[in-house]
Amino acid sequence: MKALRIDNVAKNFGGLQVLRDILIELEEGARLAIIGPNGAGKTTLINIISGVLKPSTGRIFLFGTDVTGISPYLRSRLGLSRTFQILSLFPNLTVLESLLLSVMPLRSNQLSLLRPIGMFKHLSDISQRLLEQVGLWEKRGMIVSNLSHGEQKLVEMAMSLSQSPKVLLLDEPLAGLSPGETVLISSVIRSLPSKVAMIIVEHNVDAALELAGRVVVLNQGMILAEGTAEEVRRKPEVQEVYLGTEESWKSWTDFRKRRGEQTP
Amino acid sequence: MLLFLFTAGFTLIFGLMKIINLTHGSYYLFGAYFGIMVISFVKNLLFTAIIGGIGIAIIGMLMQRFLLHRYETSHQTQVLLTFGFTLFFADLALSIWGGEPKTIPLPHLLEGSIRLGMLTFPVYRLALILIGLLTAATLWWFLRSKYGMLVRAGIENEEMTAGVGVNISLLKTLTFASGAFLAGLAGVIGGPIIGVYPGLDMQILLLSLVIVIIGGMGSLKGAFIGSLLVGLIDTFIKALVPTFSLFAIFSIMAVTLMVRPSGLFGTE
Amino acid sequence: MKTFIKTLALFALLGILPLLLPSYYTGILIRIMILIIFAMSLDILMGYTGLTPLGHAAFFGISGYTMALLNLKVFHGSNPFIGFGAGIAAAIFCAAILGLIVVRAKGVYFMMVTLALGQMFWGLAVKWQQLTGGTDGVAGISRPAFAFISLNFSKEINFFYFVFVLFGLSYLLISLFVNSPFGHTLIGIRENEKKMEILGFNIWLHKYMAYVIAGAFAGLAGMLDVYYYQFVSPEVLDIGNSIGALIAVILGGSGKLFGSVIGATIYICLEQFISAYTQRWVMVVGLLFIFVVIFAPLGLSRLLSAFWVSFKKPTEVK
Numbered sequence: 144m145k146a147l148r149i150d151n152v153a154k155n156f157g158g159l160q161v162l163r164d165i166l167i168e169l170e171e172g173a174r175l176a177i178i179g180p181n182g183a184g185k186t187t188l189i190n191i192i193s194g195v196l197k198p199s200t201g202r203i204f205l206f207g208t209d210v211t212g213i214s215p216y217l218r219s220r221l222g223l224s225r226t227f228q229i230l231s232l233f234p235n236l237t238v239l240e241s242l243l244l245s246v247m248p249l250r251s252n253q254l255s256l257l258r259p260i261g262m263f264k265h266l267s268d269i270s271q272r273l274l275e276q277v278g279l280w281e282k283r284g285m286i287v288s289n290l291s292h293g294e295q296k297l298v299e300m301a302m303s304l305s306q307s308p309k310v311l312l313l314d315e316p317l318a319g320l321s322p323g324e325t326v327l328i329s330s331v332i333r334s335l336p337s338k339v340a341m342i343i344v345e346h347n348v349d350a351a352l353e354l355a356g357r358v359v360v361l362n363q364g365m366i367l368a369e370g371t372a373e374e375v376r377r378k379p380e381v382q383e384v385y386l387g388t389e390e391s392w393k394s395w396t397d398f399r400k401r402r403g404e405q406t407p
Numbered sequence: 408m409l410l411f412l413f414t415a416g417f418t419l420i421f422g423l424m425k426i427i428n429l430t431h432g433s434y435y436l437f438g439a440y441f442g443i444m445v446i447s448f449v450k451n452l453l454f455t456a457i458i459g460g461i462g463i464a465i466i467g468m469l470m471q472r473f474l475l476h477r478y479e480t481s482h483q484t485q486v487l488l489t490f491g492f493t494l495f496f497a498d499l500a501l502s503i504w505g506g507e508p509k510t511i512p513l514p515h516l517l518e519g520s521i522r523l524g525m526l527t528f529p530v531y532r533l534a535l536i537l538i539g540l541l542t543a544a545t546l547w548w549f550l551r552s553k554y555g556m557l558v559r560a561g562i563e564n565e566e567m568t569a570g571v572g573v574n575i576s577l578l579k580t581l582t583f584a585s586g587a588f589l590a591g592l593a594g595v596i597g598g599p600i601i602g603v604y605p606g607l608d609m610q611i612l613l614l615s616l617v618i619v620i621i622g623g624m625g626s627l628k629g630a631f632i633g634s635l636l637v638g639l640i641d642t643f644i645k646a647l648v649p650t651f652s653l654f655a656i657f658s659i660m661a662v663t664l665m666v667r668p669s670g671l672f673g674t675e
Numbered sequence: 676m677k678t679f680i681k682t683l684a685l686f687a688l689l690g691i692l693p694l695l696l697p698s699y700y701t702g703i704l705i706r707i708m709i710l711i712i713f714a715m716s717l718d719i720l721m722g723y724t725g726l727t728p729l730g731h732a733a734f735f736g737i738s739g740y741t742m743a744l745l746n747l748k749v750f751h752g753s754n755p756f757i758g759f760g761a762g763i764a765a766a767i768f769c770a771a772i773l774g775l776i777v778v779r780a781k782g783v784y785f786m787m788v789t790l791a792l793g794q795m796f797w798g799l800a801v802k803w804q805q806l807t808g809g810t811d812g813v814a815g816i817s818r819p820a821f822a823f824i825s826l827n828f829s830k831e832i833n834f835f836y837f838v839f840v841l842f843g844l845s846y847l848l849i850s851l852f853v854n855s856p857f858g859h860t861l862i863g864i865r866e867n868e869k870k871m872e873i874l875g876f877n878i879w880l881h882k883y884m885a886y887v888i889a890g891a892f893a894g895l896a897g898m899l900d901v902y903y904y905q906f907v908s909p910e911v912l913d914i915g916n917s918i919g920a921l922i923a924v925i926l927g928g929s930g931k932l933f934g935s936v937i938g939a940t941i942y943i944c945l946e947q948f949i950s951a952y953t954q955r956w957v958m959v960v961g962l963l964f965i966f967v968v969i970f971a972p973l974g975l976s977r978l979l980s981a982f983w984v985s986f987k988k989p990t991e992v993k
Contacts, residue, residue: 216875231873233866244863247856248875263856302874482783483727487921487968490729494918495961502955609914613794616787657795661776664788 144207146171146340147192147223147310152201154187154364161187162364165201169310169340176343176355176372180384183361185344186228189314192342193225194218205310224308226299228315232287238298239283242270245305273301277331293324297331304335311335313343317350329354352376360384429489430470432612433496434463434587438594439603440504460592467587468580493608501605508604538596542589543631614641617660682933686843693835701831702903707943708842709899714923714935715849716892721921722929723853724885725865728777729786729917730793731893736912737769737796738762738894739901743813744806759898766894767887774886778879793917800909812908838899845892850932852888861885915957918964926967 147169154162162184169175177185190196192203194215202211210218215225233241246269274280277297282290287298296316303311316332317325325347332354335341345351352358352372360367360381368378375381441462470492594603601607614637622633637656689708693701713735720726742762773792780788852858860881863871872878901907910916919942927938945963950956 216873219873219875231867231870233863233870236862236866240859240862244859244871245874247860266856306875483786484968486727486729486783486786487925488965490914490918491961491964491968493961494915494964495958498955498958498961502958609794613791616791620784620787620791654795654799657791660788660791664776664780664784 145169145204146173146206147342148204149188149192150202150204152188152191152198152203154184154191154196154199160364162191162198164365166366167359167369169342171309171340172338173357174341174343174355176345176351176358177361178345178348178351178358179361179367181346182363184364185361186314188361189225189312189342189344193223193312219306219308222307222309223312224303224306224310225312226296226303226314226316228318230295230299232295232298232302234288235286237284237286238274238279238290239267239270241287241298242273242283242301242305243267245302246270246273248306269305273304276304276335277301278327291324293320293327296320296324296328300328300331304339308339310340310342313341313345315344315346317345317347325350428583428586429486429612430492430496431489431586431590431615432608432610433493433500434467434590435594435597435611436500436603436608437466437496438463438591439598439607440500440509441591441595457592460588460595463591463594464584464588467590468584471580471583493612497605497608500608504603508602510598510602614656617656620660621663682846686846690836690839693832698831701835703943703947705831705835705838705899705903707940708838709896709903710919710923710939710943711936712842712845712899713893713896713920714927714939715845715932716889716896717920718924718929718932718935719849719853719861719885719889719892721924722931722934723858723861723865724882725861725868726778726785726882726886727921728793728886728889729790729914729921730796731789731889731920732912732914732916733773733789733793733796734766734770734890734893735897735900735916735920736800736907736909737897738766739897739907739911740800740813741765742898743901743907747813762898763891763894766897767891770887770890770894774883774890778882778886790914793912793914797909797912797914800912812906814906834903838903841895841899845895846932849892853932857881857884915960918960922960922964922967925964 145168147167149165149167152162152165153160165188167175177188179185187196191198194210194213194217198211202209204210205218205221205223208221210221210223213221219225233244236244243266246266270283271280274283277300279294279297279301282294287295290298300313300316313332316328320328329350332341332343341355343351343354345354352375355372357369358372358375359369360375362384367384368375368381370378438460441458618633618637621636622631636659640656640659689704692704713731716734717728717731720728720731739762742758742765745761746758777785777788777792853861860871860876863874863876864878864881868878897911900911923938923942924935925938926941927936928934946956946960949959953959
């Protein structure tokens, strides 16, 4: 059974057709990148998958269950988790406190009134594991607003993992990061548990291609190409959409070689 | 109708400026006391009302300019601050004017009552209704006018509007002052009917809050309809079961909150 | 552990004080303790859940009145403990009902609605003369007495220990409450309600329970207050009373229980001090409130702890 199946989804806002004929399947533990130029419909698609928006037509299946009409919160209980481009954190709490909160809902008696939270060891154990996964355990006592942007993204990621999702949607995880932070976050994404299926929506084409096994390229609301990273890279339609023609692609790669940067 | 004048001022300040001013009640109170003082000199109610209104407007301007405009973003701070001022003003009034209730005498012209069909109405109340309607009309027209839009634009996006050359700060102060003016005016005009006494500020503020909750916080229409509703029900219940008049009104407020938390015409 | 010992020490100190100081101070200490309970109940909502009720005195007064009226009119002073139980029950009952209406309101709406409701109860107390005696209030309430221990609570110092025990219990319960998962959830709600919703918490239920619990403790404070003065009048329901608690919380620092302790102590001491010089205490309270809101919105306890932290070296966080 596929972890996630997006079945003939289309979305229009009034007269504006934003998505069309979207058919994507995701295996368990697979890593998929969705790329495409601005306005291609990536964010809309993610919103539909996570339940923030309803598709105009088509259905979403999570491990065989039709979740098309179900709210984001219920989807998260079914194993679908997502990060947001605009971080929504607890700025004045510490990293550990934030994680404890995100770990609580499924695992403890929320309404437990009298026993101090320190006594719930399993909560702190899980929080520790999550924080170690993203490399923030040492910084657990720091106030979230004092962290760097990249570290805050890691907190967000840890929190989204707290519900032990089987499918994780990462919405522009590398946006707004410095090169150093990009490397950090990329390596964290790579090291996430292999049984978690992931969809990464990214602007940073290079990074996305490196993190994912398969790629879907969206353009103007439709799937332009899909396949492995290598296959997609070489497709002329893709290059054209991103980079103009093959010639400009060549001069661009030359330009980057001269700057000493890696080229695909 | 009196309630409307008062509430309209409050809504003006809130709807346009997004400032919650609990001191509005004190404005009314002071307006009324002020009116009492002045009328012994001026002998003309209308004139006194206007002077009273202006006096309060000045106080309002001072408050806004120097204090409130720093806390435009934090509703909670505004509420707490103006709350504190209410206490302060209430006690100040007590110390200056004492605890005895006072009234303003009715102007000769408007004394007595007329018969409309089967019912007799005191002339003064009719005059009040007229003033209320007039104010409502003026405000409504005003808000649609260029000025109103400027203020609204200024609230939405202060930098842009200022960049276009509009003196937002002045506009804000003027708007606030207008709201305060209405309260002070209402205070004087209400003098002959309700009189003035300690605690009036809270009472009228309270009713106003209920109106605003029922009618919706930013909406003048809501203030109008809300005032009518509350005024009617209040009079009605007072005639039947006086002890529970407040209770009845609050029940309606409670119901509104449960059914439609942003009020009938709320903008929030 | 350290804070526990420090708190215990302070409690012990408080317990001995009335034996050391002249009896005039016993009354003040009692009033401080009562205000602390009231302030803590407010802080549960303000500092921990992020809701600021302006009419909290409603619960303070409802329990007081219920107890007083039952005490005098039904039992004629014979069984004060039923009055005690009934008072708290009344406060909880009202909080449960009001909570249903009120907890759905957000932010400023919440403040305004609670203000309106609080004043409604005040108005009721004033107008319903047959029941409450209007502004004259209800007098002649006797303090509870344990029949089996022949402790006479009319003696101030015995009453002090009665309040002291209840105060200690309240502080203990509220501390436990605040450190529990429930308490942490409230903090989360205060910090980022939307996120908490996404994470899967039942926001409404948490707010509601916090409201009822806060109402219960406010009710407790209210009853102790009526026992102390042996008199109740509409003033206990008035905003002035709510503001007193608000000042105590804000002054001392919301979000930290000990802040209520500091704030309440300062407030009562100020009141004692200033009332000796002028009748215009209310005006001063208003000004004080304004002052505190402008200059010390985070309260003194935050100021103090920030001060303290700057002295210590950064240590390993446990």
